[in-house]
Amino acid sequence: MHDQIKLKSGEKKKGVDVALDAIDSLLKDADQKRMTPDQMVIILDALAGADDSSLVTRFPAVLAICAQKGIELTSQALFSRYRQSSPKRQNLEKLLLVSASLFKKQNSEAPKNLEKINESFKTKYRDLFSGEILQLSNGIQVSIKDMHNTLIRYTSDYKGAKAVTSETGRPWSRQLYIYLDKLFSPKQKDLVFKKLNGKSFTKTEREYYSRVVRKKLEAIANKEVREIAETLAG
Secondary structure, X not given: OHHHHHHHHHHHHHHHHHHHHHXXXXXXXXXXXXXXXXXXXXXXXXXXXXXXXXXXXXXXXXXXXXHHHOOOOOHHHHHOOOOOOOHHHHHHHHHHXXXXXXXXXXXXXXXXXXXXXXXXXXXXXXXXXXXXXXXXXXXXXXXXXHHHHHHHHHHHHHHHHHHOEOOOOOXXXXXXXXXXXXXXXXXXXXXXXXXXOOOOOOHHHHHHHHHHHHHHHHHHHOHHHHHXXXXXXX
């Protein structure tokens, strides 16, 4: 029996890891994927019913994709399968309300009619924001701060990727911004972006770029370094 419990626990963790990879892949490559309103509703519905808080924290970020792609959500699409008293519906309602609050707090674009959707149940959850933890109907507790941090991380990556456009007008993927974030400090990234966009440097920036950033880029571009990286990362 003990072995069976361990096995089930391991299978559950593997399932969560797979789901996290799928959601994170969606968040990273949303620009390159075509999404329909029905697909987004299915994803939001799955997150609202997830039994792992790390999955649920991605809910506002997925809503941010809807906003960026102009995907309009409706109450009919979100709630038509559930009764008013359905625990799953209550989860969706709570997550939509918290997400709307986080969009306002961050001054980020929310899906067009999110406020309209929330109007019908806003008074139902007056005490929803009295604490730091969101209690869902399936027993899962989600940190509102973690939801906010996930939204911040996604939207900042998205804004950074949109800003990284060279003089020739070539668009770059959000993944480039994520990789640069691992290799360069914020100040260094700013200089990389300025150089890509053909913007002029101040004297101090030019000296710092030449002394530090250029040398890093030369190291990254080195053929042997790339061969080692491809071998070890493969």
